[in-house]
Amino acid sequence: MQNFIDAYSWINIRFLLQGLWVTIEISVASIVISFIVGTLLGIVRYEQIKYVSAIVGFIIDIIRNLPLLLIIFFTYFGLPNIGIKPEIIPAAIMAMSIFESAMVAEIVRSGINSIDKGQTEGALANGLTRWQALRIIVLPQAIKNMTPALVSQFISLVKDTSLATIIVLPELMYHAQIIYGQNTNYIIPMFVALAVLYFIVCYSLSLLADYLHRHLA
Amino acid sequence: MVNLIATQWHPLLTGLLNTILCSIIALVGSMIIGTLFALLEISENRVLRVIGRIYVEVFRNIPLLVITMAFFLIIPMYIAKINGFTAGTIGLTLYTSAFIAETVRAGINSIEGGQLEGALSTGMTYHQAMRYIILPQAFRVVIPPLGNQFINLVKNSSVLAFVAGFDLMYQGNLIANDTLQTIPTYFIVGIMYLIITLPLSYYMRHLEKKLA
Numbered sequence: 322m323q324n325f326i327d328a329y330s331w332i333n334i335r336f337l338l339q340g341l342w343v344t345i346e347i348s349v350a351s352i353v354i355s356f357i358v359g360t361l362l363g364i365v366r367y368e369q370i371k372y373v374s375a376i377v378g379f380i381i382d383i384i385r386n387l388p389l390l391l392i393i394f395f396t397y398f399g400l401p402n403i404g405i406k407p408e409i410i411p412a413a414i415m416a417m418s419i420f421e422s423a424m425v426a427e428i429v430r431s432g433i434n435s436i437d438k439g440q441t442e443g444a445l446a447n448g449l450t451r452w453q454a455l456r457i458i459v460l461p462q463a464i465k466n467m468t469p470a471l472v473s474q475f476i477s478l479v480k481d482t483s484l485a486t487i488i489v490l491p492e493l494m495y496h497a498q499i500i501y502g503q504n505t506n507y508i509i510p511m512f513v514a515l516a517v518l519y520f521i522v523c524y525s526l527s528l529l530a531d532y533l534h535r536h537l538a
Numbered sequence: 539m540v541n542l543i544a545t546q547w548h549p550l551l552t553g554l555l556n557t558i559l560c561s562i563i564a565l566v567g568s569m570i571i572g573t574l575f576a577l578l579e580i581s582e583n584r585v586l587r588v589i590g591r592i593y594v595e596v597f598r599n600i601p602l603l604v605i606t607m608a609f610f611l612i613i614p615m616y617i618a619k620i621n622g623f624t625a626g627t628i629g630l631t632l633y634t635s636a637f638i639a640e641t642v643r644a645g646i647n648s649i650e651g652g653q654l655e656g657a658l659s660t661g662m663t664y665h666q667a668m669r670y671i672i673l674p675q676a677f678r679v680v681i682p683p684l685g686n687q688f689i690n691l692v693k694n695s696s697v698l699a700f701v702a703g704f705d706l707m708y709q710g711n712l713i714a715n716d717t718l719q720t721i722p723t724y725f726i727v728g729i730m731y732l733i734i735t736l737p738l739s740y741y742m743r744h745l746e747k748k749l750a
Contacts, residue, residue, distance in 0.1 A: 387735075388695075399720045508612060516600050520595075524595065
């Protein structure tokens with residue numbers, strides 16, 4: 322018990338919360354980037370543009386089927402070999418965004434696919450251009466269908482930022498490791514704290530998803 | 539790159555085998571645990587339902603790395619010495635079981651209620667109805683999502699690299715550090731992962747289309 326009281330000193334808690342803040346910053350940046358890039362890629366893949374869609378689709382499939390850890394290693398340890406040397410935080414955001422964009426693209430594509438073809442045909446018949454039909458008619462309906470999958474993808478993203486400890490990104494997991502590295506009595510209290518903090522962030526995201534799902538539908 | 543394969547094929551191959559072994563053990567383990575918790579989640583007993591719900595939410599909302607590291611560091615302190623591979627596989631199993639529980643639960647819920655009523659009215663007990671009528675149908679529905687879980691499992695097994703589990707990612711990282719040929723090494727490692735995950739992923743998409 323004493324271990325817990327010592328481990329949760331104000332200094333340690335503050336250090337953990339600083340880590341949590343970095344986790345949230347990296348997650349938000351990657352979510353925003355991967356949402357935009359992923360949506361665009363998903364549309365490109367759906368639109369069946371000659372050659373382009375096939376190539377984009379193949380690249381998306383490759384990235385989706387690689388471990389995120391490998392992509393993190395590649396951006397931080399691999400890129401310097403060809404002359405690009407990103408700092409830790411940009412490298413982490415880059416790796417997360419590359420991986421998550423591919424995941425989002427797939428969700429967007431299947432979201433658009435789930436909308437009945439008659440919707441597009443109807444819109445075109447009413448004189449809308451293809452782009453207008455997609456933007457005004459199809460996408461708003463597709464987003465409703467996509468929300469649950471997107472949010473659970475973003476929850477994974479928040480959890481996956483912990484993998485970036487390997488490139489010493491100063492996020493929550495890394496800060497906890499520093500604390501229990503100094504005193505092994507703190508191992509259990511730190512893992513309890515990690516579990517609680519990650520749980521709070523991820524579970525509130527999934528509650529938000531439920532709320533959105535109920536109010537959009 | 540050819541040179542790299544020629545000199546490092548042995549650690550790479552052991553890594554690949556460890557990754558496959560760990561993924562298969564974790565898949566079998568998490569299917570069993572996941573199905574049990576899915577059954578808890580839909581049971582008539584409120585206490586069992588709450589237990590199932592808590593298990594699933596806890597393991598779904600905590601990073602795999604935290605779970606794995608916790609097992610790797612805490613079990614040796616109190617229970618028994620375990621190596622990174624075991625700790626990693628346990629962590630992976632528990633983490634994945636929460637997702638499989640959700641998948642199986644959705645599968646069971648997708649089976650029409652009349653099936654259960656019909657089974658019960660022909661004199662089956664609840665357990666018999668679940669075992670012979672509902673679960674076999676539910677498993678057919680959940681094969682594509684379960685396949686996707688397996689792909690995730692193979693990818694997530696790279697977390698073993700954090701606990702010296704001698705999986706593909708760990709070996710690849712060692713080789714990259716030794717030879718300093720980071721890009722070719724990661725390229726080879728990536729292709730080795732894709733050999734497992736890419737065909738599976740295309741097959742699952744094909745199955746999804748066929749079932750839909």
